Amino acid sequence: MTEKLKLATASLCGCFGCHMSLLDIDERILELVQLVEFDRSPFTDIKKIGHCDIGIIEGGVANAENVEVLREFRAHCKVLIAFGACAINGGIPAMRNQFELKECLEESYVDGIGVYNRMIPDDPEIPMLLNKVHPIHEVVQIDHFLPGCPPSGDAIWTFLTGLIEGRPVSLPYGQIRYD
Amino acid sequence: MVALPDPEDFTRELLVASNSDRGRLLQYLHAIQQRYSHIPETSVHQLALALRLSESRIRGVIGFYSFLHDTPRGDYDILFSDSITDHMLGSRVLLGDLCTRLGVEPGLPRADGRVTVDVTSCTGMCDQGPAILINGQAVTRLDNFRISSIAALIENLTPLDEWPSELFEVQDNIRRADILLSRGSCGGGALRALVEKGADTIFGEIATSGLRGRGGAGFNTAMKWKFCRAARDDEMNDRVVICNADEGEPGTFKDRVLLNSHADDVFEGMTLCAGIIGARHGYLYLRGEYLYMKHALEETLAQRRRDGLLGQNILGQAGFDFDIEIHLGAGAYVCGEESALIESLEGKRGVPRVRPPFPVTHGYLGKPTVVNNVETFMAAAKIALEGANWFRAVGTEQSTGTKLHSISGDCDRPGIYEFPFGVSIQQVLEECGAADTLAVQVAGAAGSTIPPAEFHRSIAFEDISSGGSFMVFGRHRDLLDMVQNFSRFFVHESCGFCTPCRVGGVLLKDLVDKVHAGRAGTADIQELHRIGTVVKLTSHCGLGTEAANPVLDTLGKFPSIYEKHLTQADYQPAFDLDAALQDARDLSGRDDAGAHIRTDL
Numbered sequence: 051m052t053e054k055l056k057l058a059t060a061s062l063c064g065c066f067g068c069h070m071s072l073l074d075i076d077e078r079i080l081e082l083v084q085l086v087e088f089d090r091s092p093f094t095d096i097k098k099i100g101h102c103d104i105g106i107i108e109g110g111v112a113n114a115e116n117v118e119v120l121r122e123f124r125a126h127c128k129v130l131i132a133f134g135a136c137a138i139n140g141g142i143p144a145m146r147n148q149f150e151l152k153e154c155l156e157e158s159y160v161d162g163i164g165v166y167n168r169m170i171p172d173d174p175e176i177p178m179l180l181n182k183v184h185p186i187h188e189v190v191q192i193d194h195f196l197p198g199c200p201p202s203g204d205a206i207w208t209f210l211t212g213l214i215e216g217r218p219v220s221l222p223y224g225q226i227r228y229d
Numbered sequence: 230m231v232a233l234p235d236p237e238d239f240t241r242e243l244l245v246a247s248n249s250d251r252g253r254l255l256q257y258l259h260a261i262q263q264r265y266s267h268i269p270e271t272s273v274h275q276l277a278l279a280l281r282l283s284e285s286r287i288r289g290v291i292g293f294y295s296f297l298h299d300t301p302r303g304d305y306d307i308l309f310s311d312s313i314t315d316h317m318l319g320s321r322v323l324l325g326d327l328c329t330r331l332g333v334e335p336g337l338p339r340a341d342g343r344v345t346v347d348v349t350s351c352t353g354m355c356d357q358g359p360a361i362l363i364n365g366q367a368v369t370r371l372d373n374f375r376i377s378s379i380a381a382l383i384e385n386l387t388p389l390d391e392w393p394s395e396l397f398e399v400q401d402n403i404r405r406a407d408i409l410l411s412r413g414s415c416g417g418g419a420l421r422a423l424v425e426k427g428a429d430t431i432f433g434e435i436a437t438s439g440l441r442g443r444g445g446a447g448f449n450t451a452m453k454w455k456f457c458r459a460a461r462d463d464e465m466n467d468r469v470v471i472c473n474a475d476e477g478e479p480g481t482f483k484d485r486v487l488l489n490s491h492a493d494d495v496f497e498g499m500t501l502c503a504g505i506i507g508a509r510h511g512y513l514y515l516r517g518e519y520l521y522m523k524h525a526l527e528e529t530l531a532q533r534r535r536d537g538l539l540g541q542n543i544l545g546q547a548g549f550d551f552d553i554e555i556h557l558g559a560g561a562y563v564c565g566e567e568s569a570l571i572e573s574l575e576g577k578r579g580v581p582r583v584r585p586p587f588p589v590t591h592g593y594l595g596k597p598t599v600v601n602n603v604e605t606f607m608a609a610a611k612i613a614l615e616g617a618n619w620f621r622a623v624g625t626e627q628s629t630g631t632k633l634h635s636i637s638g639d640c641d642r643p644g645i646y647e648f649p650f651g652v653s654i655q656q657v658l659e660e661c662g663a664a665d666t667l668a669v670q671v672a673g674a675a676g677s678t679i680p681p682a683e684f685h686r687s688i689a690f691e692d693i694s695s696g697g698s699f700m701v702f703g704r705h706r707d708l709l710d711m712v713q714n715f716s717r718f719f720v721h722e723s724c725g726f727c728t729p730c731r732v733g734g735v736l737l738k739d740l741v742d743k744v745h746a747g748r749a750g751t752a753d754i755q756e757l758h759r760i761g762t763v764v765k766l767t768s769h770c771g772l773g774t775e776a777a778n779p780v781l782d783t784l785g786k787f788p789s790i791y792e793k794h795l796t797q798a799d800y801q802p803a804f805d806l807d808a809a810l811q812d813a814r815d816l817s818g819r820d821d822a823g824a825h826i827r828t829d830l
Contacts, residue, residue, distance in 0.1 A: 117806055117826055151812040172817040178824050181812040188739075188803035191752050 064109025074203025115177035254576030294559035303344035312351035320359035355637035402644030437617035443604035445696030460597035478673035480698035498606030639703030675775035730773030733764035
């Protein structure tokens with residue numbers, strides 16, 4: 051067998067639900083690791099991405115760190131995938147887009163019930179928030195979009211095996227209906 | 230301002246006066262909005278109880294129509310027509326100027342509640358723009374002088390009915406009259422012909438004339454009437470005639486002119502249709518933007534009743550009973566689609582129905598219904614009077630008669646032109662005084678963009694079909710401005726029912742904005758193609774399937790308008806990343822390296 055493909059994953063402004071759903075492929079993960087080698091990912095705890103074939107991004111872009119991670123993924127991955135509703139549309143975090151950033155921060159750190167030491171944080175360790183949450187395709191070019199909140203384990207399996215084997219991916223209706 | 234009566238009393242009176250008719254919900258809401266500049270909570274509650282509807286259903290209707298609001302607008306509610314032709318005449322600058330003079334933000338009421346300034350889709354005044362609506366009344370030909378007078382009138386709290394009447398003058402601008410517009414009014418002649426010669430003979434004339442629907446789709450009128458007449462085999466005459474005067478296609482204003490100067494013939498055509506198909510009820514669905522004409526139209530109807538041309542026993546014929554009622558729209562383009570219009574007429578959100586069944590069998594309240602365009606009814610009346618041969622003498626084989634064109638944009642003489650079908654684009658351009666033309670947009674935002682190489686083509690159902698909008702773009706224009714305007718229009722006017730139109734429309738708009746801002750690369754152009762095709766193939770109704778037309782058409786015929794805005798890079802973010810951190814920098818007081826986007830990636 052030729053060298054395994056390299057796969058990296060990251061969660062930006064998401065809930066890690068898409069990553070949890072990846073684990074819903076259950077024992078098929080044993081087949082998956084026969085086909086790919088995990089590079090940077092919460093599963094490996096590798097912090098720095100190397101050159102990869104496939105990058106999977108969960109979550110939208112909400113802060114400066116998200117931008118950096120996303121751009122690193124784009125620079126290092128041949129194929130980049132928007133994985134789940136937040137990566138594709140901004141999702142739940144983008145609900146803050148109907149408010150000004152000021153209102154959001156004041157609600158959390160100044161006016162909220164039970165807040166001590168009321169101030170908007172200014173620690174340089176903390177990633178800076180963008181004024182709006184964006185879907186990832188507005189920041190880098192994306193090659194594939196896998197919908198779902200989260201995409202089901204079966205949908206992920208259909209998608210990944212198709213992609214890895216170089217076939218056109220066609221998701222059966224049952225894997226892309228959500229009611 | 231005069232003290233207003235309690236909204237509770239006002240709403241109760243409305244309901245009592247018309248027997249709490251659920252189908253009138255939109256009309257009640259319109260009246261309440263006009264009076265209180267919004268729909269107060271108490272009115273929603275009262276309407277729900279009286280009409281036995283849930284409050285959420287009523288709020289759903291309020292949310293659907295852009296002229297209805299759940300929070301107060303200003304006492305003077307000003308809406309700038311946002312058509313591309315208004316932009317070309319300088320409306321954006323005037324809007325900014327008026328906002329500055331009055332100290333308001335667009336879309337938000339001033340702190341004292343005096344005034345709001347906002348935009349709305351094309352108000353049908355493209356030949357005399359820039360135009361606005363003030364509390365529903367149209368003001369045209371805006372310039373700096375008019376803007377400063379309007380600002381002064383508002384600051385002086387002058388009631389609208391005391392404003393100088395020349396502000397509210399709307400001109401017909403009929404520049405070319407052919408067989409329809411050059412004749413005087415039928416004056417009941419078409420109905421007398423119907424009575425004398427019989428319904429079958431007159432129907433035969435309409436069929437022989439080859440008359441096709443003037444709204445743009447071109448369905449054979451006689452066939453539509455025949456289907457409706459055959460739909461129910463009873464003597465109840467329980468069929469319905471609807472005149473579609475929801476002229477919302479950007480750049481169209483011919484129905485406004487017909488209703489202003491030829492309403493009598495339009496009503497005569499509706500009555501003729503009723504006599505032929507067997508209908509007792511008729512509705513004129515008048516777009517909310519034309520509210521200013523409602524009073525005169527009611528007068529015309531009253532006069533026709535007095536003349537025995539409407540009401541019971543028309544022209545003394547026992548059982549020939551037909552009357553017409555005017556219903557107002559409330560700022561929703563999609564209601565120009567006949568099944569959405571019927572939903573709206575029934576007092577609901579204007580979401581297009583699944584067809585079939587078609588309105589001819591199941592229309593208004595499930596009754597067999599004919600819906601025709603204003604111009605179609607007028608032509609039918611003239612045919613009944615003058616005969617099929619008179620009509621067939623002009624036009625082409627498959628497109629008989631003439632068509633009214635609303636011409637606006639870069640030409641010397643914008644206005645209404647009646648041309649026989651088959652006229653070439655070039656001829657139209659010459660007649661309206663357009664020189665050095667870059668492109669013509671025929672049939673409105675949903676229509677097609679015609680480059681000079683195709684100016685020899687003709688306007689007819691065989692070639693380029695049109696509902697009557699004809700916008701001229703001169704050589705000095707950037708057509709991408711037009712595409713951007715239309716994309717925004719379709720996002721605003723999507724009814725939200727199906728995903729391809731609701732979401733796809735926004736994706737198209739965002740991508741066009743990205744091209745316009747000079748941030749798009751070749752990958753974005755491919756994406757425009759891809760999404761446009763999906764929207765076209767998978768949307769629920771005509772609005773959706775046509776929403777991508779301006780993008781797909783110009784990508785094909787005017788690729789350079791996109792290319793000149795593209796960046797060299799394959800891909801650029803859709804927005805300025807570092808600028809998007811500015812709010813956070815201001816709020817936290819940080820300006821360290823981490824407070825900026827790294828540029829070394």
